[in-house]
Structures are given as structure tokens and as C-alpha cells.
Amino acid sequence: MITAGIDLGSAAVKIVLVDEKLNLLWSKVVPTSPESVVLSWKLLSEGLEKIGADKSSFLGVATTGYGRNSFGGRQIVVDEITAISSGINHFTDRKKKLIVNIGGQDIKCIKIEGGGKVADFKMNDKCAAGTGRFFEKISAILNIPVNELNALDTRGAIPIEINSTCAVFVESEILSFLYKNIDKKDIVAAINRSIARRIGDFIRSFSIEEETYLDGGVALNRNLVEAIQEELMMDVRIAAHPQLTAAIGAAVSLLTSEGAIS
Amino acid sequence: MLKLPERLFKQAQKKYLNEIQSEYESERLALRSRDDFLPELEHFIETLSLYTYPERFTQRFSRPIAGFYCVPVPPELLDAFGYHPVRFCRGSASLQKISSFNLPALSCPLIKSCLGSFYLEESLEKKAKLLIISHTCDWMVRFPEISSQTPGRFYTLDLPHIKETERSRKRWQEEIFALKRHLESLSGQRLSRKKLSDSILKYTNAWKLFNQVIDLRRKGSIPGVWFTLIANSFMIDDVDCWARQIELFLKKYPDGARKQAGPRVFLSGSPLVFPNLKLAGLIEEAGMYIAADNLCTSEKLYNTLSCDDLSDYGLLKALAEGCQLPCSCPTFSVNETRIENTLALMKDFDIQGLIHCVLKGCHPFDIESFVLEKKIKESGYRFIKIETDYSREDKEVILTRLEAFKQTF
Numbered sequence: 001m002i003t004a005g006i007d008l009g010s011a012a013v014k015i016v017l018v019d020e021k022l023n024l025l026w027s028k029v030v031p032t033s034p035e036s037v038v039l040s041w042k043l044l045s046e047g048l049e050k051i052g053a054d055k056s057s058f059l060g061v062a063t064t065g066y067g068r069n070s071f072g073g074r075q076i077v078v079d080e081i082t083a084i085s086s087g088i089n090h091f092t093d094r095k096k097k098l099i100v101n102i103g104g105q106d107i108k109c110i111k112i113e114g115g116g117k118v119a120d121f122k123m124n125d126k127c128a129a130g131t132g133r134f135f136e137k138i139s140a141i142l143n144i145p146v147n148e149l150n151a152l153d154t155r156g157a158i159p160i161e162i163n164s165t166c167a168v169f170v171e172s173e174i175l176s177f178l179y180k181n182i183d184k185k186d187i188v189a190a191i192n193r194s195i196a197r198r199i200g201d202f203i204r205s206f207s208i209e210e211e212t213y214l215d216g217g218v219a220l221n222r223n224l225v226e227a228i229q230e231e232l233m234m235d236v237r238i239a240a241h242p243q244l245t246a247a248i249g250a251a252v253s254l255l256t257s258e259g260a261i262s
Numbered sequence: 263m264l265k266l267p268e269r270l271f272k273q274a275q276k277k278y279l280n281e282i283q284s285e286y287e288s289e290r291l292a293l294r295s296r297d298d299f300l301p302e303l304e305h306f307i308e309t310l311s312l313y314t315y316p317e318r319f320t321q322r323f324s325r326p327i328a329g330f331y332c333v334p335v336p337p338e339l340l341d342a343f344g345y346h347p348v349r350f351c352r353g354s355a356s357l358q359k360i361s362s363f364n365l366p367a368l369s370c371p372l373i374k375s376c377l378g379s380f381y382l383e384e385s386l387e388k389k390a391k392l393l394i395i396s397h398t399c400d401w402m403v404r405f406p407e408i409s410s411q412t413p414g415r416f417y418t419l420d421l422p423h424i425k426e427t428e429r430s431r432k433r434w435q436e437e438i439f440a441l442k443r444h445l446e447s448l449s450g451q452r453l454s455r456k457k458l459s460d461s462i463l464k465y466t467n468a469w470k471l472f473n474q475v476i477d478l479r480r481k482g483s484i485p486g487v488w489f490t491l492i493a494n495s496f497m498i499d500d501v502d503c504w505a506r507q508i509e510l511f512l513k514k515y516p517d518g519a520r521k522q523a524g525p526r527v528f529l530s531g532s533p534l535v536f537p538n539l540k541l542a543g544l545i546e547e548a549g550m551y552i553a554a555d556n557l558c559t560s561e562k563l564y565n566t567l568s569c570d571d572l573s574d575y576g577l578l579k580a581l582a583e584g585c586q587l588p589c590s591c592p593t594f595s596v597n598e599t600r601i602e603n604t605l606a607l608m609k610d611f612d613i614q615g616l617i618h619c620v621l622k623g624c625h626p627f628d629i630e631s632f633v634l635e636k637k638i639k640e641s642g643y644r645f646i647k648i649e650t651d652y653s654r655e656d657k658e659v660i661l662t663r664l665e666a667f668k669q670t671f
Contacts, residue, residue: 066658066659066662079662079665079666079669080662080666081662081666081669082666082669117670118666118669118670119670120639120644120645120670121666121667121670123663
């Protein structure tokens with residue numbers, strides 16, 4: 001049975017198609033827009049066509065993310081915490097672990113107890129520091145595409161300090177460095193350290209587990225991940241498809257509720 | 263206070279008054295359109311809307327208003343002097359807008375909302391003969407100053423922040439005795455012991471009836487929104503009238519009726535005040551049931567008195583103790599007993615988790631949340647802190663958290 005999971009997030013819409021063995025058959029990520037629901041329908045048709053699925057083999061759609069209730073064609077709605085947990089559980093064992101999901105506009109820490117159940121969680125409050133939107137802003141100021149922030153070689157960067165983690169005020173700090181002709185890679189390294197400190201404080205205020213996963217699109221930023229590891233003084237794992245975890249988790253929830261998997 | 267030219271300020275007053283009235287009106291409509299609305303609830307909705315219609319208030323109630331803020335002010339004493347006690351703690355998002363230019367951005371929404379009423383051309387606060395403020399949090403301490411009222415408009419009660427010592431209790435009794443003297447000089451009459459004991463009796467009887475509503479809540483019968491509404495209206499209604507309406511309501515709400523589904527939760531933290539019943543509604547929407555709370559605008563907005571000594575001194579001492587010792591405000595320096603009481607209640611009434619509401623800028627409840635979280639989790643219960651204000655825009659974000667919280671049970 002083909003199942004669709006759609007994560008209508010604050011920064012991007014993520015859609016996946018999986019089968020009952022939970023193989024990822026197709027996926028797509030597009031920026032969130034005012035027409036995200038219409039877009040989701042189009043993407044769904046595109047994906048089903050791409051993998052050649054027919055109506056009889058299509059189980060349905062599960063939605064998650066901030067726009068989860070707006071997609072009319074859904075079978076079930078799954079809250080993001082449950083979806084992310086199901087997604088991570090699907091790719092890993094069901095042991096005790098901590099998931100740190102860095103989304104488009106917020107950060108979620110989710111503690112999973114043995115057996116895969118959510119034991120506790122914490123979300124940051126109305127601050128976009130370190131989230132996807134924050135790095136979009138940084139990329140615009142530095143005139144470096146977001147995906148290249150990840151590729152930038154920040155090894156050997158000179159240790160400058162950026163103290164502001166506010167998405168707006170950080171701009172003036174960055175500009176002051178640019179006017180002093182500080183290399184962009186040094187600035188990016190400083191931003192990563194600053195954000196890693198903030199994320200580290202947030203995680204420590206919750207709970208750290210031996211097995212800690214970073215999830216969400218920002219987890220694709222290798223430089224930030226290294227800064228977080230340094231801040232936490234431990235290795236962190238990266239989810240298999242960090243941007244798609246919630247969408248996959250939503251699909252897993254639908255398959256489970258329909259009895260297709262246990 | 264005026265940072266705008268007079269003409270613009272008048273325009274702003276008119277604009278905000280319309281906004282405030284439509285905010286109250288839309289909440290009234292939303293409540294009436296609920297599937298579980300009962301005609302017996304209409305009185306409570308109507309009474310709470312009197313906050314925005316001072317003229318209607320004076321048409322319904324004839325006694326002069328004695329307004330006060332926070333729990334540690336004994337309404338029985340005001341009632342005994344012939345005043346209509348009204349608690350002016352407000353929950354309006356529109357009211358806070360009108361005062362926001364005079365306060366830091368991250369100020370407590372309740373304070374902003376309370377302050378906003380003073381900026382309107384007409385308000386109940388402006389009609390009040392007397393305004394009493396109790397020094398609970400720092401915001402309340404500064405309230406008379408920031409409200410820019412004429413000196414002496416507020417009578418302040420200096421609340422000691424330690425409950426446990428005899429010295430502090432005596433100091434607080436002195437404050438209540440001084441309030442009595444102030445009321446005597448204001449009204450030109452001495453306190454009548456009979457009037458005070460009659461008043462205490464009235465309040466005690468009303469609260470006894472309300473305890474039956476609390477019992478229904480413990481049994482799982484009353485949605486959090488209705489419970490909060492009924493409790494909130496105690497702050498403005500005539501106590502006898504409120505008690506009669508509770509009786510009518512109880513007749514329509516037989517024991518054990520309308521069992522509510524979902525995990526049972528305890529609600530603590532910053533006060534929920536009409537027309538902002540957002541959090542209670544969202545908890546319901548997420549599929550959970552508020553079985554108890556310790557909010558100062560709900561279950562803990564009043565405490566019945568225990569009084570063996572029926573002399574003037576004994577009655578006043580009982581009033582002082584009644585509004586200080588059981589007070590659920592976290593501004594007191596030791597809060598262990600309160601947290602222990604919360605845990606005992608959770609155990610006794612099969613409550614599975616605690617939702618701690620913090621209004622942004624309400625520092626006492628925010629600071630307390632860390633200790634509370636630790637103790638609640640150590641005792642094996644689920645805990646979530648929800649940070650919000652009076653705006654409606656964060657509904658979806660809060661709902662996401664509450665839905666996920668429910669999954670953890």
C-alpha cells in the first residue's frame with residue numbers, strides 16, 4: 001500500500017510516498033507559500049504519477065506540521081511531536097533517546113523512552129534563533145545560498161564572537177564584521193558557535209541522552225552540527241532524512257492506524 | 263500619562279472602546295454557540311460583560327464600587343461597609359493595547375489590561391469609590407504609580423511575603439485592621455460586628471455552593487471553560503445573586519452528568535480571566551479535561567474562613583488569615599506547601615499531568631515553573647509549561663503542544 005505523508009511546515013512543505021515496508025519511494029521539499037494546500041495536492045499527484053501508483057494501491061494521506069488541519073484530503077492528522085518520534089523510531093531502534101528537531105521557526109526537544117513512546121518534550125518560545133528562517137536571513141545578509149553555508153570550509157576560522165542570536169539584530173553585528181573585511185567563513189563559524197551555544201543551553205535545560213539525534217532541515221548544515229557537538233561535548237547522530245522525518249512519521253502513523261504495520 | 267495630543271487621545275479612546283466591546287461580544291457569542299451551552303450559564307456571561315458597560319453595571323447594582331486587585335483583599339469587609347466589591351483583574355487583549363505605550367513591551371498582560379481601563383473615558387475603575395491594591399508582585403507594587411492616578415486614589419496593603427512566621431502574620435493583621443480604619447473614616451461609620459458576620463456568612467454560603475461545582479469538576483462533569491466562567495463572575499457579581507445562580511445551575515447539572523473524556527489534568531500558573539478563556543478552551547480542544555486548578559481567578563479566588571472567636575478582633579483576624587494563608591500566589595517566599603497540596607490533589611483525584619500557564623511578563627509564575635516542573639516530574643506526573651499572552655494568534659502553536667502533551671499520557 002502506498003501512503004503519503006505531508007508535513008506542512010512553517011518554512012517548507014515536505015511530502016513523501018512510502019510503501020508498507022516503509023521504503024521511501026518518492027519525496028519533495030518546496031518552500032511554504034500562501035498556496036501550500038493547492039501545492040500539496042499538485043505534489044501528491046506528481047509523486048503518485050512518478051512512481052506509477054494506481055488508486056487501488058493508495059492507502060491515503062496523513063498530514064502534520066502547522067498547516068496539518070488545512071489539507072482537506074487527509075485520512076489522519078498527526079501532531080508534529082508524534083510524527084517526528086514515529087519517523088525517528090522508524091529509522092532507528094526503539095531505545096531511549098533524545099531528538100532535537102530544528103525546524104523552520106522553532107526547536108523541539110523530544111525525549112523518547114524505551115519502546116519508542118514520547119516521554120516528554122520541550123519547544124522554544126517564539127524565537128527563531130538557530131532555526132531554518134534564521135539561516136535564510138544569514139544567507140541573505142552574507143549573499144551566500146543556504147545550501148552553501150553548509151559547504152563552506154570553516155576550518156581554521158579566526159575566533160571572532162557574535163553575541164546576538166536575534167534574527168534581526170544579528171544583521172548589524174554581521175555588517176560590522178563585513179565592513180572590517182572579516183572573511184565570510186570566519187563570520188559563518190562565529191554564527192554557528194553562537195547558535196550552537198543557544199541550542200546547547202536549550203537542550204541542557206531539558207535533558208541530554210547518550211543517544212541524541214539532530215533532525216530537521218538545519219541538521220543538513222554540517223558546520224552547525226559540528227559546532228553543536230563541540231558545545232555539547234558529545235557526538236550527535238543525524239536522522240536518515242532529517243528534512244523528511246515528520247512527513248515519514250505521519251505516513252507511519254497512518255499505516256499503523258490502518259493495521260498495515262505494527 | 264498623555265503622550266498624544268488630546269484630540270488624538272480621544273479618538274484612540276473611542277477606537278479602543280469599540281475594540282474592547284467587540285472582544286467581549288465575540289467571546290460571549292462563542293460561548294453561547296457551544297453545543298453544551300445551558301440557559302443557566304447566561305447570567306454568568308452577562309455579568310462578566312458588565313466590565314465593559316459601566317452604565318449597565320450601575321443600573322443593575324446600586325451600591326458604590328470598592329475595586330481591588332489580587333486575592334489578598336477581604337471582600338467581606340468591603341461588603342460589610344456597604345460597598346459592592348469588584349475585583350479589577352482583567353483579561354482583555356484590546357485593553358492591553360491602549361496602555362502598552364506606557365509600559366515595557368514584555369510587561370504582564372494582566373497588568374497592561376488592568377491599566378488600560380484607566381485610559382478609557384468611562385470605566386468601572388473610574389466609577390469606583392475606592393481602589394485597593396495588595397502588594398503581591400512587583401507589577402502590583404508599582405501599579406498605583408504607573409496608572410498615573412491622583413495621589414491617594416489607591417489604598418495599598420503591604421502584603422508580607424512570608425506566611426510562616428508569627429511576626430509576618432501579625433504584620434498582615436495590622437494591615438487589615440488599618441484597612442478597616444480607612445473604611446471607617448471614608449464611610450463615616452464604625453464597623454458593625456453584625457454586618458461583618460452577616461457578610462462573612464453570605465460569602466461562606468456562596469462558596470459552599472461553589473464547592474458543589476468544584477465536586478462536579480472533580481467527578482469529570484464540567485468543561486474547563488464553563489467552570490472558569492462561573493468562577494470569574496464571582497469577581498464582579500453580587501455575592502447573593504451569584505449564589506442563587508449557582509443553585510439554579512446545579513439543579514440543571516445533576517451529579518455525574520455529562521462525563522468529559524480525555525486525560526485529567528491540573529491547571530496552574532497565571533490567572534485566566536474573561537474574556538480570555540483561550541487556554542481552557544484549547545485544553546478541551548486537545549482532548550484533555552481540567553479536573554482541578556489553583557488559579558487565583560478560579561478555584562483559589564476565595565477561601566472560606568475558619569473563625570472561633572466572634573469578637574471584632576477575632577473576625578478581622580480570620581479575614582486576614584483567610585486571604586493570606588491559603589493564597590496561591592507564587593510571590594510568597596516559600597511555596598512548598600502549595601506544591602505539596604497540588605501533588606496531593608493530583609493523587610487524590612486521579613490527575614495525570616499538570617499544565618502550567620505563564621503569561622509572558624508574569625515573572626513569579628515563570629520563575630516558579632522550574633521548581634514546579636522538577637517536583638511534578640519527580641512525582642511521576644507529566645508536566646508542560648505554556649507561555650502565552652492575551653492575544654489569540656498563538657492558538658495553533660499552543661494547540662500543537664497540547665496535542666503532543668496528550669500523547670505523552
